[in-house]
Amino acid sequence: MKNLRAMSKRRRREMQHKEVLRVCSKLLIPLIMLFALYVQFHGDFGPGGGFQAGVIFASAFILYALIFGVDVGMKVLSPGARRFFLAAGLLLYAGVGIAGMLFGGRYLNYSVLLQDPVAGQHLGILLIELGVGVTVAAAMITIFYVFANQDESE
Amino acid sequence: MDQFAGLYNYWIFIVLMMIGFYIVMAQHNLIKKVVGLNIFQVSVFVFYISMSKVEDGSAPIIAEGITVYSNPLPHVLILTAIVVGVATTALALALVVRIRDSYGSIEEDEIEAEERRREKHF
């Protein structure tokens, strides 16, 4: 308590700004992720889809790393998990194409995935957008962490 | 002169494109070149999307009571192009960081002078 009073008024104001940033980001980050999921799954009925959702989801992680520090951010999503999700989205996309071939149609033909062609199209598009969203999010997070980690070895 | 009134916006996009092109060619700083490339890309995209607009149309999302829609095909192409553009920008910036590590500066003339100095020593 004595230290806080001994500090100059300006330094106290700067520390208060950090409190404001931390509290606001703690409120905002879950909402950002929820909005990203909304955009992902409502891409069929309004503007949206995989790319936009992936980028918005990555921005939640980037905000967390900017405010709380890059090392804490690395613990939230380890490098192994980032690499896994980077590849998993693309494999999901290619896998849906192969599943189309296994069910009797051509590559990336979704109509044969279910009994009803329209429902098959809907399922195929949903899975594909999920794959796109996962890969784009993991790619943006990976690129940001690579740029942010550079200063540590100076 | 009357027919030029509908073409005026294409000319503005071409002016933007040429500003971006000039920045890429004539500026020495590497980060400014990347920004100039970004301007060039954005102006090309806006040019394409402006070709897809239909008078009194609406966004290509099917809804009750709307009969005229804008053409959705250029939107799809430009969506892909935007994401590819950001991937290119990320790689270009990574290259800028590596060049800074190797040569010590990100100005084009200093890099060329350093390159010539190293070649003379071999």
Add this chain to the structure above:
Amino acid sequence: MIFYALLTFMVVSALALLWLRNLFAVVMLSGSFSLNAAVLYVVMDAVDVAFTEAAVGAGIATVLMLGTLALTTSHEKSDPGVSWPHFVVVVVVGSALIYGTLDMPRYGDPMAPIHQHVGPDYIERGPTQTGMPNVVTSILASYRGYDTLGEVTVVFTAAAGVLALIGRRRKKKNKINKRTRSGERS
């Protein structure tokens, strides 16, 4: 009208980017340029594209450029001035492009050739065949699914490329940096 106001903003921002030397201001202005383009897309009825441009251009690209600025310098070194050969090239190419646009249909023409063949076909067939009202998503994921597969591969390759280029810790700076740093740099 708002369309021409936005166009004026964009041209003024681009000219300011040409003349500014403080790189931090340049990066911020490029983010605002992308946001301007996103609003322009909404005015031209391209809502999906506007969403992507705002998220990607005004968000991720600005963050990456700020990260690069933190790792390099923040000021452009010297003013190169107007470079006349480049200016002549730019004027020649611009005039050739403007001459090429004289044949194009005017802005918003519903009878333009682009609106006659595939576009209206997708708008009619899309909702009934795929069951979703958003025609852009149905084209992106179903009718032109191969292009989207290639695009996701490009994003994956970019992340892998950045990891390969600067993924490992930076090596020690060599002597040239120390000399340049104590020499002319401000």
